[in-house]
Amino acid sequence: GQQVMQIPQYQHVQEGEDFTTYCNSSTTLSNIQWYKQRPGGHPVFLIQLVKSGEVKKQKRLTFQFGEAKKNSSLHITATQTTDVGTYFCATPPGGTTDSWGKFQFGAGTQVVVTP
Amino acid sequence: EAQVTQNPRYLITVTGKKLTVTCSQNMNHEYMSWYRQDPGLGLRQIYYSMNVEVTDKGDVPEGYKVSRKEKRNFPLILESPSPNQTSLYFCASSPNTPPDGNTEAFFGQGTRLTVV
DSSP states (O other), rough: SSSSEEEEEEEEEEEEEOOEEEEEESOOOOEEEEEEEEETTTOEEEEEEEEOOOEEEEEEEEEEEEESSSEEEEEEEEOOGOOOOOEEEEETTSTTTTSSTEEEEEEEEEEEEEE | OOOOOEEEEEEEEETTOOOEEEESSOOOHHHHHHHHEEEETTTEEEEEEEEEEEEEOOOTTTTTTEEOSSSSOOOOOOOOOOGGGOEEEEEEEOOOOOSSSSOEEOOOOOOEEEEE
């Protein structure tokens, strides 16, 4: 089954508001990745986090890897209509000791933005 | 241009009729995999391959086969499709590097399969 749990599954956001999506694992992760899938599109890589407590920013997106490397978050500030889509976290091969070789994705957070 | 190419993009077939979805990448990636995407379930890995002639089951392999005879190609085979295999399928490739290296996955455009 899936190694990482994502919450919330669905997020309805007013344009200009902030929101956060979370990814949690029961096991320690070597690294974690985030992807975005626009409606009707395919997943596109956003970022990879490797170090404990790592924080990376991409414009209005802030990605964080927990100190224990068991959770991660994606925070979007001042949401825009271009942020619409589904955001996935993923554990690449070698990312967990008990699923080595598998590339596993969370169930995703579907984001809807209203103007 | 670096890309993963899947064909066909759309397919409607009947129960039991064998089909193959092709996947090809031009980035010399070692790792390739197939996923199915269903509402509320995210991307579930069907099969993966870490290199030529090396394949292994993902989380939902039942009813599917794969082969990796060449590095660039990784076809997905449904020997006897059933309606519960109606789904959106994605192929992806990535380099085989240590966990702290770049393992970014590149996805194909997807194949929407309907089995009636």
